[in-house]
Amino acid sequence: MDVNQLQRGWYKYLTTLFKEGILDDQYKQLQQLQDESTPNFVLEVVSLFFDDSQKIIYELERALSQPLVDYKVIDAYVHQLKGSSSSVGAYKVKEVCVKFRESCENQNKEGCTIAMQNLKHEFSRVKHNLQYLFELEQQILSAGGSIPTIML
C-alpha cells in the first residue's frame, strides 16, 4: 500500500472513532499539542492513561467485591478516571464514569456493578481502537509518510 492509501485509511478510521463518540475534541487537542520537541506526545499520554486506568479498574473491582462496600473509596477512583479519560478525549469512558458516580452517590450496589461492566467494556474498546490507530500511524511512518494532522 502506498502512503496515500495508508493516510486515507488512518483518516477514515479516526473519523469513525469521532463519529461513534469513542473520542471527542480533547483527543484532537492532544494531537495538536504534539510537536517537534515531543514527537511521541500522544502515545506517551495515552499509554499512561492505559496503565493508570488498568490499575484503577483493578482497584475498583477489588473495592466492589468487599462485603461492605466503601463508596467513598470507589468514588475517588472513579473521579480520577473521569478526569484522565476526559483529558485524553476518551468520551465513552468518561460518560460511564459519570453514571458510575451517580450510582456511587446513591450507594446503589447494583448500579455500580453494571457501571463496572460498562467501564471495562468501554475501556477495552477505546484501548483496542487507539492501539489500532497507532499501528496505522506506524505503518504510515515506516512507509515514509507523515501523520497528516495539520492537513486535516
Add this chain to the structure above:
Amino acid sequence: MMQGNIWVSPSSRGLVQSMTLVVKFELNLSGGVDFIEPGPPSNSQLRGLRVILADDDGVNRLVTRKLLEKLGCHVSAVSSGFECLSALGTAGSSFQIILLDIHMPEMDGFEVAMRVRKFQSRSCPLIVALTASADEDVWQKCLQVGMNGLIRKPVLLEGMAAELQRVLQANIGM
C-alpha cells in the same frame, strides 16, 4: 507524497522546449474531523511565565504541562500539595503562578492556597485553581482562600490562555 512527475521535452537541437509538471492534488476528504487551528494564539504576556503545576493525576499533569509549555510558560510539575509547598519553599518566590488542582488527596488545592496566602500577599504568586466541578460555589471558595483565578477541566488551550491573561491583567501593578 503527491505522486507527481516532472519531465522536460527537448527540441531536436537539444534546447528545452517545454516542461511538464504533474501533481496529484488531494480533494478535501469527507468531513467529520475538523481540527482546531494549529498554533497557540499570540500570548506574549504568557511567554516566559514561571508556573508551578500541582495535580495528582499523571495524565492530567502531562497534558496541562504541555498546554502551558505551548503558551510559552516555564513549568515545574508536582503531584501533591505537599510537594507543591516544598517546591515553593525552596524556590522562594520565583514562581509567578501556582496552578492547583482542587481535588487532591491528603492536601487539596484549597489548603495549599491557604498555606501559601498565610505568608504571601494576595497577588504574589498568583494562584489559579483547576477543577472538574461544575458547582457555582467553587469560585466563591476559591476567592475565600485567596485564589485569583479558576480553570475548568478538561482544560482547553484557549480557555487556559484567556484565564491566565485575565488574572495577570487584573493584578498588574499589585
